[in-house]
Structure formats: structure tokens, C-alpha cells
Amino acid sequence: MTAAAESLASRARALALEAGFSTARIARADAPWAAGAHLRDFVAAGRHGAMGWMEETLERRVHPTAMWPQAKSALVVGLDYGPEHDPLEALQRTREPVISVYAQNRDYHDLMKKRLKALARAFHAETGAGVKVFVDTAPLMEKPLAHRSGLGWQGKHTNLVSREFGSWLFLGVMLTEADLAPDAPETDHCGSCRACLDICPTNAFPAPYQLDARLCISYLTIEHKGPVARHLRPLMGNRIYGCDDCLAVCPWNKFARVSAEMAFQPRESLTGLTLAGLCELDDAGFRALFTASPVKRIGRERFVRNVLYALGNSGAGDLADAAAARLDDESALVRGAAVWALSRLDPGRFEAERAARQGAEGDPDVREEWALSSAPPGP
Structure with missing residues (x-):
């Protein structure tokens, strides 16, 4: 690479840090990679489940230049969202809901996109080069790019792992027509560890x-509609x-830190929630509670379905009233989940x-x- 490409690369990285990443x-x-073939195999095997958009945008996803042929370089940025407490601890408090760390406050897409746009404007103003920015709602595979850039490596759970930030990095990308000297790719440091594979409940x-999204709890609680x-x-x-x-079980998290971003700290209104209380949310209450949160996009119906499944898993018979109260819900999806929850919490009342x-x-x-929940449980 030329001295000009090295200088541009150094300036791009500096601008990213100045933008708050x-x-x-x-x-x-524009270099060849194997990620496109892996994605084709993933979709061909049906492991994307009901996420039809992955199949619809497959040809644009298989390589960055498939979406923008002029792209030569990718500036991959990360924003740390390390939690203060180990997320696995909350799973022991079975009467309380567990929301993924990334969704406990504002939608990270908004903050990431705002900073990426500021970064792109500054870079374009200095260089005149064409730029496009992406946060994961666009058909661009950020994780393989992050791996190639040296930001981290894709671990055995397919997510990015960083030696500096562990599992807790939001990713964004600025593609540009400019020639930037690339950083060295990161090597895989998973070794023989399989903690992430062994902890997966499903x-x-x-x-x-390899991931089969159809079995992933993130997919089931967020993307799965029925x-x-x-x-x-x-x-x-x-x-x-x-x-x-x-993510939480990864040993590399010992190097992670608590995020300094206030937008990623747990929102006060989302602390102290109970499963019973969340069961009572109507649509207006759901929207008010999750304003500007990524949770809002799944809607009240799917959300209360998830809450009722959690209620049924709580083992707390005194919560049967909360399940029974949803047997007449206007949503069939919610009613069905309430049936299942009640059958587990109070079989006599269910019958x-x-x-x-x-x-x-x-x-x-x-x-x-109603029919299946009354049947004896299978082996």
C-alpha cells in the first residue's frame, strides 16, 4: 500500500474515535471472501427460519461490492456496550423477566447511525471520496468484515469476539471508494473452548x-411470529x-469493561419489572414502556406471548392468576400462551x-x- 493509503487509513481511524466509537x-x-458461500449454505439449509428477508436480499449480502460495486475499503467501527453485571445471574431469578443486555435502553441503531453519519460527513469533507454507512439493518455482513479488519474474530457461536472488549461490541461499517491501507485480520483465539456451545439451552x-437460528432463543423471542x-x-x-x-459465558469477557455510554445503561423504567406486571400490559402501555427501545418493534402481542412462556417456566403457582387473566385476551397468540402457562402453574385450575x-x-x-396442554407431558 502507498503512503497516501496509509495516511488516509490513519485519518479514518482517528475520525472514528473522534465520532465517539x-x-x-x-x-x-473488494477482496474475495468465503463468507458469501457460508451465507448461501445457511439459507439453503433453511437455518434462517422465517427471516425471509435474508433470502430476498441474499445476492446483495454475499459480498460488499454486490451492493455497491465502487466500494474499495471498509472502515469497521465498534461501540462497547459491556454490562455492569453478569447477565447469567438474572436467569436464577425466575419470577423476573430477562431482557437481552443490548435492549435494556435505547435502540443502539439510532446512536450508531448518527455517529456513522457524522464520521462519513467528516471523511468525505476531507477526502471527497464517496461513502455509505451501515448498521445491521442493511444487507451487509458486518461480522466477517470486522473479522477481516482485525476488530475481532467470529467465535464458535458465530458472533464477534474481541480481545479488548470481549463479546460486547455493536458494529457499524463505512464503505468508501477511497483506497485505505487495511489492518491485519484477527486470528481465531477460541482454541479448544466450547463454553458458548455447551451453554446454549436449545x-x-x-x-x-454454525448456527441454526430456528432453535436460537433470540430468534424465537424476536423474529418468530407464531x-x-x-x-x-x-x-x-x-x-x-x-x-x-x-455471549456472557465467553472467557474473553474478562478483558471487557462496563460501557461508559449512558444510552446503554439499563433504563430506570425497565428495572424492577415482574412477569406478572408485564402480563397486564395493553398495547398503549407496552408502547409507552418501550419507547425508543428495540423491544418495541416486536409489538405487544409477541412480547406478552414471551412473558407468558416465562411465567409458565417460573414454577410459581401463585402467579397462576396472571396467566388466567390473559385467557380472554383479544390476541389468539396471547390466549394460547396463557393456556400453556396456566397448565404448568395450576393444573387443577387449568382443567x-x-x-x-x-x-x-x-x-x-x-x-x-387447550387439547395438547391437557395431555400428559411427553418423555
């Missing part, structure tokens, strides 16, 4: 470095939005309700819940 590295955007990793398969519900525990298990309501339920999925 925790770290920044550079990769070639065995969502068919093999190291009733969750009955055999997976008990494995969800009290997780009501996302799952941090494979009484089933007898009283026989033939009254109009939705076939909910009727099936």
Missing part, C-alpha cells in the same frame, strides 16, 4: 461456527427478549377452565393449546 479497523471491501449450534414449538418453551426460561448466554370453556374458543391454534 470505541474502536475502528480497516478491511478491503442446542442451536449444530457444530462449532406460537413457539412446545418442546422449546421450557428451555426459554425467563428470557423474554433475546438471549445472552453464549376447570378447560371444562368451562369447551367449544367456546374460535381460534384453531388456541383450541389445540
Whole structure:
């Protein structure tokens, strides 16, 4: 690489830090890579589940230049969101809901995009080079680019791991037409460790470095729109939005730090929540509680479904009233989840309700819940 490319790269990294990012590295955007073939295999195997947008945008995702042929370089930025407490500890408090670390305050996309745009404006003003910015809602594979840039490596759980920040980095990318000297790629430091694979409650990793999203609790609580398969519900525990298990258990987190970003600290209104209280949310209450939060995008119906599954997993019979109160919910999805939760919390009351309501339920999925929940549990 030329001295000019080295100088531009140094300036790009400096501008990223000035914009408020925790770290920044550079990769070639126009070089061949294997990530596109891996993505094709993932989609061909159906492991993307109901995320149809992955299939629809596949051709644009397989390589950065498939979306923007003029792209030569990628400035990959990271923003640290390290939690103050170990997320695994919250799983022991089964009467309380667990929301993934990244979703406990404002939607990170907003902050990342604002800073990326400021970075891009500054870089363009100094260089005149064309730029485009991306946070993960666009059809660009940030994690392989981050791996190539040296920001970290994709661990056996397929997520990025950083020697400096552990598992807790939000990623963004600025593609540019400018020639920037690339940083050296990071090497894989997972070694023989398989902690992230072994902790997964649903065995969502068919093999190291492979994920079947259809089994992932993050997918089930966020992307999956209908009733969750009955055999997976008990494995969800009290997780009501996302799952941090494979991230939180990574030994490299010993080098992580608590994020200094106030926007990523747990929102006060989301501390002290109870499963019983969340069951009572109507649509207006749900929207008010999760204003500007990523949780808001799944809607009240899916959210309360998740809460009811967690309620059923709590083992707390005194919470049966909260489940029973949702048996007449306007949403069939919520009613079905309430049936399952009540059957686990108070079988006697469940049987009484089933007898009283026989033939009254109009939705076939909910009727099936009544029938299957009354059957003896399988082996």
C-alpha cells in the first residue's frame, strides 16, 4: 500500500474515535471472501427460519461490492456496550423477566447511525471520496468484515469476539471508494473452548461456527411470529427478549469493561419489572414502556406471548392468576400462551377452565393449546 493509503487509513481511524466509537479497523471491501458461500449454505439449509428477508436480499449480502460495486475499503467501527453485571445471574431469578443486555435502553441503531453519519460527513469533507454507512439493518455482513479488519474474530457461536472488549461490541461499517491501507485480520483465539456451545439451552449450534437460528432463543423471542414449538418453551426460561448466554459465558469477557455510554445503561423504567406486571400490559402501555427501545418493534402481542412462556417456566403457582387473566385476551397468540402457562402453574385450575370453556374458543391454534396442554407431558 502507498503512503497516501496509509495516511488516509490513519485519518479514518482517528475520525472514528473522534465520532465517539470505541474502536475502528480497516478491511478491503473488494477482496474475495468465503463468507458469501457460508451465507448461501445457511439459507439453503433453511437455518434462517422465517427471516425471509435474508433470502430476498441474499445476492446483495454475499459480498460488499454486490451492493455497491465502487466500494474499495471498509472502515469497521465498534461501540462497547459491556454490562455492569453478569447477565447469567438474572436467569436464577425466575419470577423476573430477562431482557437481552443490548435492549435494556435505547435502540443502539439510532446512536450508531448518527455517529456513522457524522464520521462519513467528516471523511468525505476531507477526502471527497464517496461513502455509505451501515448498521445491521442493511444487507451487509458486518461480522466477517470486522473479522477481516482485525476488530475481532467470529467465535464458535458465530458472533464477534474481541480481545479488548470481549463479546460486547455493536458494529457499524463505512464503505468508501477511497483506497485505505487495511489492518491485519484477527486470528481465531477460541482454541479448544466450547463454553458458548455447551451453554446454549436449545442446542442451536449444530457444530462449532454454525448456527441454526430456528432453535436460537433470540430468534424465537424476536423474529418468530407464531406460537413457539412446545418442546422449546421450557428451555426459554425467563428470557423474554433475546438471549445472552453464549455471549456472557465467553472467557474473553474478562478483558471487557462496563460501557461508559449512558444510552446503554439499563433504563430506570425497565428495572424492577415482574412477569406478572408485564402480563397486564395493553398495547398503549407496552408502547409507552418501550419507547425508543428495540423491544418495541416486536409489538405487544409477541412480547406478552414471551412473558407468558416465562411465567409458565417460573414454577410459581401463585402467579397462576396472571396467566388466567390473559385467557380472554383479544390476541389468539396471547390466549394460547396463557393456556400453556396456566397448565404448568395450576393444573387443577387449568382443567376447570378447560371444562368451562369447551367449544367456546374460535381460534384453531388456541383450541389445540387447550387439547395438547391437557395431555400428559411427553418423555
